[in-house]
Amino acid sequence: xxLKVFSQEAYASSEFVRVVVVGQLVVDTRQEFKRMxxxxxxxxxxxxxxDMSQCNFFDSxxxxxxxxxxxxxxxxxxxxxxxxxxxxLAEFLHMxxxxxxxxxxxxxxx
Numbered sequence: 369x370x371l372k373v374f375s376q377e378a379y380a381s382s383e384f385v386r387v388v389v390v391g392q393l394v395v396d397t398r399q400e401f402k403r404m405x406x407x408x409x410x411x412x413x414x415x416x417x418x419d420m421s422q423c424n425f426f427d428s429x430x431x432x433x434x435x436x437x438x439x440x441x442x443x444x445x446x447x448x449x450x451x452x453x454x455x456x457l458a459e460f461l462h463m464x465x466x467x468x469x470x471x472x473x474x475x476x477x478x
Contacts, residue, residue: 384449388419393430405437414446421452431466438470447471 385408393401408416418434438448449471453461458474461467 384415384417385413386417386419388421389423391423392425393423393433394425394427395429398429398433401433402436405440409440409444414441414444416441416446416448417451418448419451420454420457423454423457426457431461435466435469449473 387404389401391397405416416437418437434448434450441448451473453472453474455474458467458472461470461472
């Protein structure tokens, strides 16, 4: 997995850090994702858009680290938005009722 990180950008009239997940978000890559988020949080950033359009595979560890990011950011008064979520990930999140936890924008109709 590679992470493309874009500087803050305007999104829905707020400042968000945009993170693009490239490749897989799985057990082997979750720590890299977590370290990157921790760096942003230490630097006072609290609003994130996670662009999933280039994520081609995820497992339960990937979902777990997204939950961690969402909870950790919310505890600091921030927000995490999942952008361009694939139909498969959106259906999976819906099936386990996490669509009620995440702010999700799908790339395709579900």
